[in-house]
Amino acid sequence: MENNVHNTIIHTEPPPFIRVSGSHREIGRQIGEAFKKQVQHSIESAHAIIDGTYKELELTWEGARIQARKYVPFAQERYPQYIEELLGIAEGAQVSFDDLGVLNSMEAVTMDALHLAKCTSFAVNEYLTADGHVLVAHNEDWLPEDEEDVFIVHVSSDDEPPFLAMTYGGLLPNIGLNAAGIAQCCNSVYPNDSRIGIPRVIVSRAVLGARTPAEAIRCMIVPHRAAGYNHLLAHESGELYNVEVSARQFALLYGKDGFVVHTNHYLDFNMQKIEADPEELIGSQGRYFRALRLLTRTSQHTIKTLQTIQRDHINYPNSICNHAVEDIYPLDREKTINSIIMDLTSRIMYIAWGNPCENHYHDFYLDE
Numbered sequence: 001m002e003n004n005v006h007n008t009i010i011h012t013e014p015p016p017f018i019r020v021s022g023s024h025r026e027i028g029r030q031i032g033e034a035f036k037k038q039v040q041h042s043i044e045s046a047h048a049i050i051d052g053t054y055k056e057l058e059l060t061w062e063g064a065r066i067q068a069r070k071y072v073p074f075a076q077e078r079y080p081q082y083i084e085e086l087l088g089i090a091e092g093a094q095v096s097f098d099d100l101g102v103l104n105s106m107e108a109v110t111m112d113a114l115h116l117a118k119c120t121s122f123a124v125n126e127y128l129t130a131d132g133h134v135l136v137a138h139n140e141d142w143l144p145e146d147e148e149d150v151f152i153v154h155v156s157s158d159d160e161p162p163f164l165a166m167t168y169g170g171l172l173p174n175i176g177l178n179a180a181g182i183a184q185c186c187n188s189v190y191p192n193d194s195r196i197g198i199p200r201v202i203v204s205r206a207v208l209g210a211r212t213p214a215e216a217i218r219c220m221i222v223p224h225r226a227a228g229y230n231h232l233l234a235h236e237s238g239e240l241y242n243v244e245v246s247a248r249q250f251a252l253l254y255g256k257d258g259f260v261v262h263t264n265h266y267l268d269f270n271m272q273k274i275e276a277d278p279e280e281l282i283g284s285q286g287r288y289f290r291a292l293r294l295l296t297r298t299s300q301h302t303i304k305t306l307q308t309i310q311r312d313h314i315n316y317p318n319s320i321c322n323h324a325v326e327d328i329y330p331l332d333r334e335k336t337i338n339s340i341i342m343d344l345t346s347r348i349m350y351i352a353w354g355n356p357c358e359n360h361y362h363d364f365y366l367d368e
Contacts, residue, residue: 008323008335009147011353014362015166015338021156024081028088031153032095035169038149039093039100042169045145046103050110057110061102067109068101074198074224081159082172082202089170103170105199107188108226118322118334120263120287121185121230122295122309125238126345127258130300133345136234137306138175138185139336139356140166141322147337150353152364160209164349164366166340174204177342177349179368180211181236185340186229187262191246192276197226203245204229213239221250230262236344244271259295263288283318290314303341303350303361310339311357321357 016038020030032039050061059067076083086104090097102109118141126132149169156162165176177183184207186200203225210216213235220231220243228245240255242262251268253260264284266272275281294309295301310320317323322336339356342349347366352359 008355008358011359015351015353016151017154017364018151019154019156023158024084025088027155027157028085028090029092030088032089032092034092035149035151036093038151038168039089039095039170042103042146042149042171043095043099045143045149045169046106048145049143059110064102064109065098068105069098070196071105071108071199071226072101074196074226075202078198078222078224079202079206082205085172093170095170100170104172104201105226108194108196108199111194118264118283118287118318118324119187120291120310120320121187121232122259122261122291122306123183123232123234123240123255124259124295124301124306125234125240125255127238128299128301130302133343134234134236134238135301135303135306136177136183136185136232136342136344137310138232138340139310139320139322140175140338140340141334141336142168144325144333144335144337147335147354150338152349152351154364154366157209161211162366162368163208164347164364165208166338166349166351168337172201172205174201174208175340176208177344177347177366178208178210179347179366181344182207182210182213182216183234183342183344184208184216185232187232187264189228189230189244189246189264189266190276190281191227191249191271191274193247193249193274194227195247197224197247198222199226200229204231207231207233213241217241217243217252220245230264230266232260232262234344242267244268246271246274249274261288261292261295263291283315286315287320291320303343306341307339307356307361310341310352313357321355323355
């Protein structure tokens with residue numbers, strides 16, 4: 001059901017959920033079989049976006065497939081297990097591996113022309129929560145067509161800590177928490193040094209397999225990466241970081257005051273020097289300062305106080321709770337397709353499917 005006031009779909013049920021286990025190939029195959037419809041739909045949606053923006057991108061779907069193939073050897077060399085996961089998804093969902101390659105390197109093959117710059121992430125540690133827990137929050141803003149393809153996975157692989165994560169369609173999961181006490185959120189940033197290398201999605205998928213914060217950070221800055229996200233990294237000990245990454249540089253920002261906030265522009269001065277078109281990121285700066293103000297108003301945060309921030313509509317529709325689905329420029333159409341809070345201490349993920357201002361949060365538990 002759609003709410004026309006807020007351009008919002010009302011979901012009466014929680015997002016679909018699956019438990020998978022085994023080798024990386026088996027994990028991918030189980031995900032592909034269970035979410036065949038979502039995987040196929042996400043490819044159709046991406047295909048339509050490429051076709052509908054040919055005038056701007058001068059890129060066909062076949063051209064995108066050719067471009068995506070250039071990134072696969074770099075990922076295969078460093079992270080063959082995650083290529084195995086993608087091959088498994090392709091087999092289970094009965095889709096082309098090349099099509100999944102486009103999805104998982106979409107930002108790279110479109111040269112970041114998809115101006116999806118409105119995700120918001122923040123975290124607080126035990127010093128700023130009422131119950132002494134470490135809490136992490138993220139609003140995932142993306143193409144509205146992908147909202148129906150959101151699902152939750154509980155993954156127990158043969159060689160990594162179990163993890164609980166959100167993903168959608170044919171994307172490898174990268175936003176979630178694992179049994180080693182690590183949580184990650186990803187925010188797109190826009191460096192001018194992008195290159196052919198390991199796609200950002202695969203780099204960030206590797207973080208969910210890390211066992212320590214140091215190992216997680218090494219994954220984020222792996223050599224031969226194509227570009228980078230900001231990785232908001234939290235550990236059950238209360239350690240909080242923003243790791244701002246580009247293809248060749250990175251900055252480590254520490255949450256020394258018990259909190260971190262990030263949106264879609266670089267905060268580190270040296271990283272700002274390589275930011276492409278910073279004037280286009282004014283909206284990101286507005287959300288950053290808004291979230292920072294709301295987060296620092298209290299030293300006794302709870303799940304509910306963080307949910308209130310995630311529902312904020314200052315600068316609507318380009319707000320923390322994003323409803324910008326009617327932008328004239330087709331590459332700027334987006335909305336909040338889900339909103340997540342992770343209680344890292346209790347190993348619980350709370351997720352609102354769609355805009356959190358209109359949809360309820362549902363809880364999912366990580367079994368160790």
